[in-house]
Amino acid sequence: MTDPLSTGESSRMPGVSFIMPILNEAKYIERAVTSVLAQKYDGDKEVVLALGPSADGTDEIVARMQQTEPRLRTVHSPTGATPAGLNLAIGASIHPVVIRVDAHSELLPDYTRLGVGTLLRTGADNVGGLMDAKGENAFQAAVARAYVSPVGLGGGVYHSGKQSGPAESAYLGIFRRDALVSAGCFDESLRRAQDWDLNLRIRQSGGTVWFDPDLRVTYWPRSSWTKLVRQFYATGVWRGELVRRHSARNSLRYFAPPALVAAIFVGLSSAMLKALGLGSMLPAAAARTLTFAAWAPVSYPVWLLWAIATSGKGMSVRERMYLLAVLPSMHISWGLGFISGLSAGAADQVDTSR
Numbered sequence: 001m002t003d004p005l006s007t008g009e010s011s012r013m014p015g016v017s018f019i020m021p022i023l024n025e026a027k028y029i030e031r032a033v034t035s036v037l038a039q040k041y042d043g044d045k046e047v048v049l050a051l052g053p054s055a056d057g058t059d060e061i062v063a064r065m066q067q068t069e070p071r072l073r074t075v076h077s078p079t080g081a082t083p084a085g086l087n088l089a090i091g092a093s094i095h096p097v098v099i100r101v102d103a104h105s106e107l108l109p110d111y112t113r114l115g116v117g118t119l120l121r122t123g124a125d126n127v128g129g130l131m132d133a134k135g136e137n138a139f140q141a142a143v144a145r146a147y148v149s150p151v152g153l154g155g156g157v158y159h160s161g162k163q164s165g166p167a168e169s170a171y172l173g174i175f176r177r178d179a180l181v182s183a184g185c186f187d188e189s190l191r192r193a194q195d196w197d198l199n200l201r202i203r204q205s206g207g208t209v210w211f212d213p214d215l216r217v218t219y220w221p222r223s224s225w226t227k228l229v230r231q232f233y234a235t236g237v238w239r240g241e242l243v244r245r246h247s248a249r250n251s252l253r254y255f256a257p258p259a260l261v262a263a264i265f266v267g268l269s270s271a272m273l274k275a276l277g278l279g280s281m282l283p284a285a286a287a288r289t290l291t292f293a294a295w296a297p298v299s300y301p302v303w304l305l306w307a308i309a310t311s312g313k314g315m316s317v318r319e320r321m322y323l324l325a326v327l328p329s330m331h332i333s334w335g336l337g338f339i340s341g342l343s344a345g346a347a348d349q350v351d352t353s354r
Helices: 029-037 058-066 082-092 111-122 138-148 177-182 194-204 225-245 252-275 284-293 296-311 317-344
Strands: 016-022 045-051 072-076 097-100 105-107 126-133 171-176 209-219
Touching: 016 029, 016 082, 029 045, 029 058, 029 105, 045 058, 045 082, 058 072, 072 082, 082 177, 082 194, 097 111, 097 177, 111 126, 111 171, 111 209, 126 138, 138 317, 171 177, 171 194, 171 209, 194 209, 194 225, 225 252, 225 317, 252 296, 252 317, 296 317
Parallel strands: 016 045, 016 097, 045 072, 126 209
Antiparallel strands: 097 171, 105 209, 126 171
């Protein structure tokens, strides 16, 4: 039977391999795998899990599921690092379409059918849709709202985009295997943001990354404040590392959190100098800069209240109170991480929220 990816023949849908790196995901893994196996798709399917060294019973849950599901396979991922696990799963998979799935995600039933159809129709090398963040409690609901709000994660197309078309990157991704392999798969030196880096290489080789808002993936954010802060700090560190590697190719929106952190620091320093009566000792230009920056620690809380009023519609009072804490936690931890990654590199920074 001919392969529709190479011939353009779509009467028979191509087989798909779902790949998922796993580390300490006992709470979410069964729900994530179930949503994959429930896909309404006529082509062949397999799920390949890259099992990291979990300590919460994840492996036992997977082993139990394998007893009744022959399409569920596993590979050992010694480090548990996301890009390494993804590459191991790709190497063990067999089908011409590779679909990345996250343990914190759930696919809607027609996600694969719509996504593979878009892949064939557009000729793209990678297709992605919307990250539909949701929460099971008030805190997680606040984090989810921050994810989809422009005042939270800054307007990435896969958080709130409405128009289909070529994109900078894609959430998770539905890949043509040949394009994925040709691009070199995932860079294992990047603990975070490896998807953005891969999509950059696909675009640089002349390929297309396509965004389709009809594709929705339910995403369950971190459910505690400490996990959220650790996650966003690590993400900021690795974005700083990416700026070191690809400075001119990073969107300006990535610089907003570190600019905020710098403005608050300079503003507080200015206020302290004035309180100590040392402001008059500075050169005039420096004094004017510090005077301007002194507004940052005041204006940011005012802006936060405005952001809650505009982005918190439909939320309960408790969820809005959490959102008031979630937004600065995301901005400042990401900004501090970015400054660290930009100045010193990421080294082996690990996302300890997992």
